[in-house]
Amino acid sequence: MQKRYSKMGFTVFAIVLVIFLSANIVQADYGYTTLKMGMRGSDVSTLQTKLKSLGYFNNNVTGYFGSITKNSVIRFQKANGLYADGIVGKNTYRALNNSSAAALSSRGTVERASGSNIVATAKSYMGVPYVWGGTSPSGFDCSGFVHYVYGKYGIWLPRTTESLYPTGTYVTKANLRAGDLVFFTTYAPGASHVGIYIGNGDFIHASSSKGVTISNLSNSYYAQRYFGAKRVM
CATH class of the missing domain: 1.10.101.10 (PGBD-like superfamily/PGBD)
Incomplete structure (x- = not known):
């Protein structure tokens, strides 16, 4: 009997926990x-x-x-x-x-968001060091870099790569244009790295080893890990 009540108590606790998490996880x-x-x-x-x-x-x-x-x-x-x-x-x-x-x-503080403007702004931060969780010119991580560059044009994007990937419209690799976001599977399953496509197969991103740099989609490392692309403008 005691075991039965213990089992019932655990079940009730589990149900309450699920309800609590459902109410608090958005x-x-x-x-x-x-x-x-x-x-x-x-x-x-x-x-x-x-x-x-x-x-x-x-x-x-x-x-x-x-x-x-x-x-x-x-x-x-x-x-x-x-x-x-x-x-x-x-x-x-x-x-x-x-x-x-x-x-x-x-207030005249930003230009109209366009692929060329986004790329020009992104390139102006070439060489900025990689900082995990970084969101400023003192140091960027990959999604922090994208978040910051687009933010300069009043475009508010989600902060993390995982939450950024569902945003925007899917674009095939053949139809990429400047300003599109390109995603890769690197340290974690799914979209775990992101960069900004700049044309001619190149993209600019905050690399953990090089900081803000330009790489090519045909690079063996990125070609094997390409996950998809999104257009957010």
Whole structure:
């Protein structure tokens, strides 16, 4: 009898655990990770930075989605005719992208996003060292580099390679054009490395061994590990 109750207790615990995880783990939404109160990380930092640039967030960037960040999101959502729940899902992401691009362009701080502009900006960081988790010109990792370059044009992309891959439109290797994102399977299954295609079979990326550098898709290492490409503009 005691074993039976123990087994029942474990089953109840397992069910409660599943419910708890389901309520607290947010799945990717159109390639973006839905952000809500209580979350932490680089995506939250990017959100706070974007809101700050638009005048909705006046505090320090902390990477923690607390009540101040939630209220800032709600103000942004109300101003843009969105459902004001303080949760950043696909519609809020899109509005942030559009608002960011419009706001930055109105101040004359960015040019129109195009393949040639993206490539020129990416090339300007040639030689910047590789830093795991790096998102600035003092050091980039592969997705941090892409995130930063596109961010210069008001285009907000997911921070990690894994969450970046579902974004955009699939492109065949034969139809690649400058500015497309190319993905590779390297240290982990699936998309685990990303670069920016620049034309003639070349792509620019933050290599763990060379920093920001240019490689060719026909290179034996990358040719064997090519995973796919996406167009995000």
